[in-house]
Amino acid sequence: MKIRFYHLFLPCFSVALSLFPAPAPAVSQAEYTRTVERYEMPDVTLINQDGKRIKFRELMNSGKPVVVDFIYGTCTTICPVLSAGYTNFQRKRGADAAKVQLVSISIDPEHDGPAIMRKYLKNYRAQPGWDFLTGSREDIDRVMKAFNAYIPNKMFHYPIMFMKAPGDETWVRIYGLIGTADFIKEFEKVVKK
Amino acid sequence: MISRGGFSRYRRQVAVWLISLAAGAALCFNALPSAHAENDLSPILKGLTRDDVLRMGEAMYRIGLLPSGEPMQAVVMGDVPVEGTMFTCVSCHLRSGYGSSEGQVRMPPIDGTRLYSPVSKSRRAPLVGRSTGGSEELYRPAYTDETLASVLETGIDPAGRRLNTVMPVYILSERDREIMVYYLKYLSTEPQPGVTETTLHFATVITEDVPGEDRDAMLVPLKNYISNWRLPKSTERGQRSSLYKREGTMKAMRTFTLAVWELKGPRETWREQLEEYYRKEPVFALLGGISTGEWEPIHRFCEDHRIPAVFPITDYPVISETDWYTLYLSKGFSQEGEAAARFLHGREDLSKTPAIIQVIRDEPAGRALSRAFQDTWVSLKHEAPSTVVLKRDEPIPASFWKELAGKNKKPVVLLWLNAGDFPELKLLTKGFKPSVVFASASLLGSRLSTLAESERGYVYVTYPYLLPQVSKGQRTQVGTSLQNDKVLMTRRSTALKMYSLAQTISDPLSKMRTFVSRDYFLELIEAAPDLVAAPATYPRLSFGTGQRYASKGCYIVQLTGGPNPELIKKSEWVIH
Numbered sequence: 001m002k003i004r005f006y007h008l009f010l011p012c013f014s015v016a017l018s019l020f021p022a023p024a025p026a027v028s029q030a031e032y033t034r035t036v037e038r039y040e041m042p043d044v045t046l047i048n049q050d051g052k053r054i055k056f057r058e059l060m061n062s063g064k065p066v067v068v069d070f071i072y073g074t075c076t077t078i079c080p081v082l083s084a085g086y087t088n089f090q091r092k093r094g095a096d097a098a099k100v101q102l103v104s105i106s107i108d109p110e111h112d113g114p115a116i117m118r119k120y121l122k123n124y125r126a127q128p129g130w131d132f133l134t135g136s137r138e139d140i141d142r143v144m145k146a147f148n149a150y151i152p153n154k155m156f157h158y159p160i161m162f163m164k165a166p167g168d169e170t171w172v173r174i175y176g177l178i179g180t181a182d183f184i185k186e187f188e189k190v191v192k193k
Numbered sequence: 194m195i196s197r198g199g200f201s202r203y204r205r206q207v208a209v210w211l212i213s214l215a216a217g218a219a220l221c222f223n224a225l226p227s228a229h230a231e232n233d234l235s236p237i238l239k240g241l242t243r244d245d246v247l248r249m250g251e252a253m254y255r256i257g258l259l260p261s262g263e264p265m266q267a268v269v270m271g272d273v274p275v276e277g278t279m280f281t282c283v284s285c286h287l288r289s290g291y292g293s294s295e296g297q298v299r300m301p302p303i304d305g306t307r308l309y310s311p312v313s314k315s316r317r318a319p320l321v322g323r324s325t326g327g328s329e330e331l332y333r334p335a336y337t338d339e340t341l342a343s344v345l346e347t348g349i350d351p352a353g354r355r356l357n358t359v360m361p362v363y364i365l366s367e368r369d370r371e372i373m374v375y376y377l378k379y380l381s382t383e384p385q386p387g388v389t390e391t392t393l394h395f396a397t398v399i400t401e402d403v404p405g406e407d408r409d410a411m412l413v414p415l416k417n418y419i420s421n422w423r424l425p426k427s428t429e430r431g432q433r434s435s436l437y438k439r440e441g442t443m444k445a446m447r448t449f450t451l452a453v454w455e456l457k458g459p460r461e462t463w464r465e466q467l468e469e470y471y472r473k474e475p476v477f478a479l480l481g482g483i484s485t486g487e488w489e490p491i492h493r494f495c496e497d498h499r500i501p502a503v504f505p506i507t508d509y510p511v512i513s514e515t516d517w518y519t520l521y522l523s524k525g526f527s528q529e530g531e532a533a534a535r536f537l538h539g540r541e542d543l544s545k546t547p548a549i550i551q552v553i554r555d556e557p558a559g560r561a562l563s564r565a566f567q568d569t570w571v572s573l574k575h576e577a578p579s580t581v582v583l584k585r586d587e588p589i590p591a592s593f594w595k596e597l598a599g600k601n602k603k604p605v606v607l608l609w610l611n612a613g614d615f616p617e618l619k620l621l622t623k624g625f626k627p628s629v630v631f632a633s634a635s636l637l638g639s640r641l642s643t644l645a646e647s648e649r650g651y652v653y654v655t656y657p658y659l660l661p662q663v664s665k666g667q668r669t670q671v672g673t674s675l676q677n678d679k680v681l682m683t684r685r686s687t688a689l690k691m692y693s694l695a696q697t698i699s700d701p702l703s704k705m706r707t708f709v710s711r712d713y714f715l716e717l718i719e720a721a722p723d724l725v726a727a728p729a730t731y732p733r734l735s736f737g738t739g740q741r742y743a744s745k746g747c748y749i750v751q752l753t754g755g756p757n758p759e760l761i762k763k764s765e766w767v768i769h
Contacts, residue, residue, distance in 0.1 A: 051769070074739055074740055076300075077293055077295040080284050084270075113767075154723070155720060155722045177359060
């Protein structure tokens with residue numbers, strides 16, 4: 001068969017779509033699931049909002065309780081809620097905010113550079129103790145895989161958060177969006193264990 | 194044959210039926226928001242014009258600022274306070290109001306048409322054009338101004354159901370709430386230019402400076418795409434179903450047309466030409482297009498008319514963080530200048546070099562490269578480099594390099610010059626010893642591999658494409674399809690960019706269905722999964738809300754020895 005250039009386009013048309021129109025408003029209440037996991041942190045160097053190179057493994061074992069989530073700067077749906085949760089968590093802790101290491105890791109590392117991450121943190125009124133990290137796609141992939149949270153594409157991401165007490169080998173994995181009361185409850189359980 | 198009495202009875206029955214139908218229609222007719230409604234502002238908004246209210250509502254919806262200039266306040270997830278600076282309506286429901294989905298979280302449409310329509314329980318779909326469900330059981334009734342104001346404040350919909358707590362509950366004064374309601378009522382109710390019941394009209398722009406082969410390499414695949422467009426079979430089947438016929442959504446199966454807008458003469462006259470084309474035939478969007486010069490006049494035209502423009506082929510895109518309507522493949526030359534600055538910044542041995550010199554010609558390429566390098570370099574807290582500007586056709590005498598060497602010791606030199614400036618592609622003459630030299634692969638073009646071997650050790654090249662050794666397999670595969678067409682083969686890079694365009698817009702065009710909107714079209718492109726190893730040209734094409742340059746990286750490479758050198762990457766694809 002003679003191949004025409006437009007044949008290249010045919011695969012584009014084979015996208016199967018739902019037969020149903022756009023969904024009606026979602027009304028189910030948010031829920032989350034909690035599990036306890038063991039993860040091996042990768043030996044990678046990432047870059048924070050100030051352009052500083054951060055040894056990820058060291059940051060995860062900095063002697064502070066750590067909370068980690070995966071977000072990106074232009075996310076429309078999940079990340080804003082996760083980040084508002086970080087903001088309110090810091091607000092509730094007041095002067096003790098910096099005693100907990102909050103970490104947001106970009107899943108859009110090509111776009112999220114230090115300047116964009118700084119602006120993002122400013123919009124969310126981030127206090128010291130909240131770092132936003134980016135890096136090469138390979139290193140970001142290694143971090144996502146280490147947390148068993150790998151997604152090949154940022155558009156497929158889901159709400160997930162991890163907490164760990166200093167010196168502890170285990171992580172609490174929280175799947176779903178949570179309010180501040182649940183956030184603090186889970187955090188207290190982790191550090192008081 | 195109908196008897197006289199029978200005919201009268203028949204007429205009466207028809208009359209009764211028509212009256213009933215009219216009455217039913219009147220009852221069921223939903224006063225859907227019209228873009229041109231007058232005098233429908235709430236008394237509490239007295240003193241404001243319709244435009245005032247829409248402008249204030251837009252600021253609340255898009256940037257989370259109240260008419261007072263203060264950020265909006267809300268609560269999400271039951272107990273998480275949020276401010277408009279963090280996120281606001283547009284973050285989830287997008288500019289069009291047509292909603293979004295990420296992972297398992299779906300944000301419903303909140304455009305005026307669908308908010309003010311009831312939602313069927315069985316189909317969970319808005320019954321557009323109806324105020325009641327008729328015989329259908331409703332999931333929720335159509336919103337009214339009052340129930341819409343109420344749901345913003347309480348999070349409880351007209352069916353008495355509490356919305357997901359991901360939806361913020363807003364703390365608004367009555368006046369601000371009325372402004373928000375009014376804005377939502379008319380959100381995305383404007384008619385869309387270039388759209389008819391049966392057709393979506395597109396155009397592509399070509400400037401007269403473009404050589405014939407490049408023009409054909411852009412236009413032939415684009416025309417093929419337009420003429421061969423059809424919806425995925427699954428969508429077609431769905432839209433032929435009785436469900437879709439009831440919804441009147443057959444109009445989603447529109448055909449496409451492509452007008453070619455040719456721009457001639459001086460750039461200053463392009464705007465007038467574009468206006469004339471648009472006046473004669475309004476289009477929904479611009480696809481592709483090509484120019485050897487700066488794209489700015491076409492970019493500005495699209496911004497002013499809110500016309501989406503996807504993947505024009507240009508080395509000179511407009512670099513902006515706020516403009517909305519043109520989606521570029523990359524930042525062009527600017528991307529290379531920026532990458533060189535970031536690479537240099539990361540090299541401690543080089544970044545402290547006292548002398549950094551850019552050499553350019555007084556033409557767009559040199560200006561774009563040097564401006565991007567300088568802006569990025571200064572943003573990284575370095576002193577501005579010095580820039581030597583040569584006239585367009587000025588020969589470079591040997592004395593030039595001597596003078597440059599005389600002034601500076603071991604400088605870093607960025608030679609943003611064409612291959613034609615270097616006989617036998619020897620970038621430097623004897624006696625001039627810079628620490629490193631940067632050059633642009635886009636400017637050196639196909640002569641890059643002929644770079645003199647004696648200079649390969651200290652020459653770094655900005656390379657904003659997929660590396661040849663990586664793309665080899667893909668090139669072979671795509672090349673098989675291109676080989677029947679000589680023009681497309683010789684200008685393969687241009688043709689491949691149109692292939693990327695097709696991959697990028699096909700799914701969004703399918704997904705728009707009946708809700709054809711320019712903003713929604715752009716939003717669907719923004720929300721599409723990344724295109725990895727995009728048609729053997731770029732490692733990755735990706736967007737996100739507000740992102741306007743799909744390919745975001747640029748390697749810094751060096752050449753190996755020998756007559757057929759390989760490109761060895763000296764940096765990551767994206768350098769932070």
